[in-house]
Amino acid sequence: MKPICRFLLRTVTASTMSVFLWFTSFFAFDQTFLLSSLYAAGAWTVIYAGGKWYGTYLFLRDNQLTRREYAYIKQNLREAKEKIARLRTALFAVRHIQTIKQNFEILRIVRRIYTITKKEPKRFYQVERFYYQHLDSIVELTEKYALLASQPKRNAKLEVSLSETRMTIDKLAKQLEEDLYCLLKSDIEHLEFELDVAKNSLKKS
Numbered sequence: 001m002k003p004i005c006r007f008l009l010r011t012v013t014a015s016t017m018s019v020f021l022w023f024t025s026f027f028a029f030d031q032t033f034l035l036s037s038l039y040a041a042g043a044w045t046v047i048y049a050g051g052k053w054y055g056t057y058l059f060l061r062d063n064q065l066t067r068r069e070y071a072y073i074k075q076n077l078r079e080a081k082e083k084i085a086r087l088r089t090a091l092f093a094v095r096h097i098q099t100i101k102q103n104f105e106i107l108r109i110v111r112r113i114y115t116i117t118k119k120e121p122k123r124f125y126q127v128e129r130f131y132y133q134h135l136d137s138i139v140e141l142t143e144k145y146a147l148l149a150s151q152p153k154r155n156a157k158l159e160v161s162l163s164e165t166r167m168t169i170d171k172l173a174k175q176l177e178e179d180l181y182c183l184l185k186s187d188i189e190h191l192e193f194e195l196d197v198a199k200n201s202l203k204k205s
Contacts, residue, residue, distance in 0.1 A: 010051040018044035063122040073121045076131050080114055083139045090142040094149045099166070102173060106138065109176045116183055123183055130179040138172045141165055 022040035025031040031039070060070055087110060091103040117124050117131075124131070145165045148158060 006055050010048050010055070013051060014044045014048040017047050063120065065122055070121060073117075073124045076124065077114070077118055077121075080131055080135060083135055084110055084114060087135075087139045087142055090139070090146040093146040096149070102170070106142075106169075106173050106176060109173075109180050110135065110138070113176075113180055113183055126185075127179050127183050130176070134172060134175055134179060138169065138176065141169050141172065145169060 018040040021043045022036045025036040025039050026033065056067075056070075060067060063070075065073070084107075088107055091107055094103070113127055113130055117127065145162065148162050148165065151158060154162075
């Protein structure tokens with residue numbers, strides 16, 4: 001269930017129960033308006049917080065993570081989101097036609113890794129190198145390349161730096177592809193297994 005759906009479910013449930021409690025306290029137990037409102041507010045807080053806690057518990061159980069591990073991963077994801085925003089800005093600051101396709105591909109791969117990890121945080125440990133090394137490197141080099149490419153006047157030394165930086169970015173792009181493959185390896189293996197089973201079933205039928 002998506003976060004927005006879980007939030008709406010918690011809000012609706014807590015609101016419904018608190019309204020029911022208010023009417024029960026006010027009319028059935030003849031409590032004052034203020035006391036009934038306090039009971040209702042307290043019930044809303046408890047039900048909402050309890051629902052949030054239970055939802056997190058189920059999520060962590062399904063992902064086989066402790067709360068400390070999840071907090072650690074969330075912190076890395078927050079930092080990664082900021083780095084990806086920097087990467088996007090740097091990639092599209094350079095408007096060379098020959099690099100546009102690769103820039104789009106780099107951003108697509110990085111976003112894909114981030115999205116999968118955010119959805120299934122237990123996979124974070126499969127691509128730790130991406131979060132600790134490769135993402136930082138691609139962001140720093142891309143920003144450097146964008147800065148150098150924006151200079152109005154270029155000399156031979158600057159052209160060499162641009163060429164070397166671009167070649168290093170090309171190598172990192174291939175490393176990002178390997179990171180994504182590493183993340184999807186189990187899914188690919190599972191799909192291949194399912195395909196083998198389906199082929200065998202077709203042969204027997």
